[in-house]
Amino acid sequence: MAYVRINLIGDFEDKLVNKGRSIGLELQNLDPSLASIRVLTYLRKTGNSLPKKIIKSKDFDKSIPVELADNVHSLINKIENGVDLTPYLSKNSIILNNDEKFDYLFNDWGILHLHLGKEFEAKNPKFIKRTGPLLFIIPYFDKVYLLSVFNHRDNVWSKKILVQKVYDNWPELLHKFDDIIGLPTEISDDDRQLLRKAGINSAIIDIKDSKNGEKIFVSMNGLGYSTIGDPIVDIQYYNKIVKKLKKLQEIIKNRIYLSPLIYETYKEQSVVYLILNFDLKKRRWQVRDLITENIFWEDYSNLLAILN
Template identity: 30%
Template sequence: MDIKGLVDRDLDELAARYLNGLNFKTSLKYSCLEQLLKFKHWMIQDKPRKVSFAKNFSIPIDHRIGLDLIINKIENGRGEIYRHQSRGLFNGNSKDLMFYDFGIHHLHLGIERDLKHKQMVNGTKKIVFVYINDDEAFFLKVDEHEKWHLKDFFKIIHRERPDLIRHRIIPVNEGDEYTDDEIKFIRKIGLNYSLKIDDVSGFVAQTYL
């Protein structure tokens, strides 16, 4: 009897049942257990967190209410902050590589429920980029959805809040000065990489820690 195979099958069936209860769109490319674990780590859990802001952070007046809603949910640790995350959160084929690599989330500034993606708030063209860990949410910048300036965001964290990413430094690693386009290509082909930011070398992508 293949006990390991039976256990793997049972775990996958349990994961499939759980995901179906969430109206999660499962993928045929990955096991349901793998998709459930990805969902668990990608989804921002409700818990009280400190909120802080980059020095040059600003918010367009028409998105002020949306930002206040997000801040309230983060500070109070309730309100289902995940509803502001990527539309792909409930899709097994979707990935958020900026989050995977460096823990930077993008949150939509909508205030009403999305009629198409009913688990989420309505999507907005401008989104807020936030570095989030278990204790704090550091708001980096509001920008348009397609402007994924990874190195600029990481420089903000390094220069203003180096304590948040100190654990990512490997002193023996020199790091590379990749452009954002080069980083996107490296991610796409699944290679490990590290970055040199200002005078500090060896910031390693979260995916490989």
């Protein structure tokens, strides 16, 4: 009987890392699992080429500078239609092998800032011209929340005013701790910035209830970062895929060894090479024989749709 050579997790990581390299991401000196997680984080920023439902905060339109109104609405239209947001990201966004270049606002609270230029830079045409005013959004798989336009000089990166604005508009995006009435140590906005750089989570934030003005304690749902700074949500997503592929690999190997029909097909071969294959247009992924292209498994779930 043929020996089954299959490494679905390695195939997945190779495809993800190769995709990252093909779009110019800097991944040198990262092991495959960490490189994969950071590519997942990057793809979550760019929008995954998927159309999005747009949800505006109550005072979003008032925050738009008059001179940049056309730029903002043009960018919103691109977000809605699933256009790649890479040109509007920070230039550090493609440097994934340097922890000092982390976007801690995104990694911690899931809030992404976008530049509002219209023309591409002459020296670096991958990015549009940088602007002082920035669009702050909260991107999800199928929707994007438009928070506000802030100026770069406002230095809001670690300020809880952002979380306050999220609560005032979409309290469902936060977890409220009803059993907490105070913290042993008050964490200032400056403290939070230093803690992020040290890899220390300060997940609980004190803000005010917009109805009665009382102090409440909240955290962003399912967010936060690991000790080395990577978003927990992307680590969990990677682990979910790896767990699924590991289980699938055992199922397929058992199917080959136990199925009489498959046994007859491959009994003359010394090795069966099985690979993971993506057909992203049809939202499916497959495990296929590298030589005959026989399909051993097909899944139409959205688990790997982020690779689009």
